[in-house]
Amino acid sequence: MRVFSPDPSIIVLGQHATTEKINAWRTAMGLDKPIITQYIDYMTAVLHGDFGLSYFTNTPVTAELLARLPATIELAVLAIIIAATVGIFFGVLSAVKKNSWIDGLTMTTALIGVSMPVFWLGMILIIIFSGYFHLVPSGGRIDTLMRPMGGTGFYLWDTLSIGDFEAFFNALQHAALPAITLAGYSMAIITRMTRSSMLDVLHQDYIRTARAKGLSPVQVIGRHAFRNALLPIVTVVGLQFGSLLSGAVLTETVFAWPGIGAYSVECILRSDFPVIQAVVLIVATVFVLMNLIVDLLYAALDPRVKYATGEA
């Protein structure tokens, strides 16, 4: 990044800045030191909870990101809910109705979903639903006048908790398209994973046992098959959620969604190193954390997996 990005000093100070001013700024920001020293200084600060100041706003990076984090999380949570619900439903359906037209349609749609560029899907949705039908707004999180004061920054939660349903629905309308767009890819992945996992389970002997007990198809599929198929599904959902939290860059940009993704794009364009570094670090941490959570969920879902406790 340091190699490829344009020198931030010129972007910050303007192209008419004098050499003295530029050098003074670089010294102040520590950019004149060797890259190794910079790295050690940075990591030391990070370990103390200090991500530094943005080159542009001179505000702490932590504050900048915290202000945008709720928007990103809100979008990612909405998207994963949509992706998991729709994906699992159609995955199970197409596994149960294997080789039927439903299966064919679902799998084709899923294939398209996996291959479609996110920004393109976003734009098409904007054209159809806000450009043509005028059903939903094309960008932003909420109408300015309805923006909730204070609160957690999660608008859906904030509006709902004070009982302002009009604002809640307004926020929901704003979130609908970006959430669906963001969900698209994960939905397709989850559908495919659910289908193959279910197909695998449906051929197991214990499914035959369950049928031999005289259970109805709903009980056999819903209880006996699904519980077993859930393990790989949880893995995919967890990993997808991790990547949704970090990978909303394109969607947020297309929908002018004021989250971390769109912000990091802004910052990359103007070489705001402290911000970009912080974003990368957070994204990586979130991803690792999601993996950990998924691993812990295994133990809850599968009795065969037990993690050693205490001195064991």
Add this chain to the structure above:
Amino acid sequence: MLLEVEHLTTEFTTRRGKVQAIRDVSFSIDKGEILALVGESGSGKSVTSLSIMGLLSSNGKVVNGHINFNGQDLTAMSEKQLRHIRGNRISMIFQEPMTSLNPVFTVGDQIMESILHHTKLSKKEAYEKMIALLETVGIPNPTKRVKDYPHQLSGGMRQRIMIAIAMSCEPELLIADEPTTALDVTIQAQILDLIYRMREQFNISVLLITHDLGVVAEAADRVAVMYCGRIVEEGTTKEILTDPRHPYTLGLLKSIPRLDDISERLYMIPGMVPPPEEVPPYCAFADRCDRCTDECRRDLPPLITTESRKVRCIHANMGK
């Protein structure tokens, strides 16, 4: 008669067209009787049992014949009616106790599920019934074991659990599909003994499916031998084991190692079982048979019936 299977034919639709896995199979089981269905892999034993249960995979279908259970034709029943019979009046245990239980539920859950599904017992009553049942099938310390998951139990224990599930609603017929094949020899004997005891205790009938004539000798009252989807010989266990009439049954018996036999090599039936789509319209065993004559390749041999025996061979010497 508790169960009467008449001219049962089951067909599977495959990529290479329609294949009949069993053809014109007829047999019956009396109350309290153990009938063994014997044959090699692919002879149609399991398809017969799954046809009775109505559990054929989606490409399989009973195309002809009737299955009368207590006078009701199972082939004419709706799926819903069948579900009421399955696990309740006819229950089944399978070959692989390792994989036949659901790994994510405790064995207690899986036994209770069956009881609660078919009876109107309360949870507490069902629990007590389950514990009593587990004691009957020889599970030590049942109140502890019900909290175990299948992977925590041995193969023999799991098969006992399967039997407990099968017996949970006091069925009239138990179908045991190779119940001992996957088990150690000592455990095999215990499980057979248990099935035998269940029969004595609950007066159930058993359809015992096996390829092991040792199992037959130990447990069955009567035997039906299947070859290529057809029953080729039927009789009491003693008759079949001491006086086989069909050359295939004879071959099966001769290929069991014997302690008093001093020959170096074991007898082998020459040739191979034809795949189901290549079964000839004449006697399916003709190509492997040492009694085979031209007449054998002309027509399907009729099922020759005398008092207790049936043989599908024109050279069977029934009068002997």
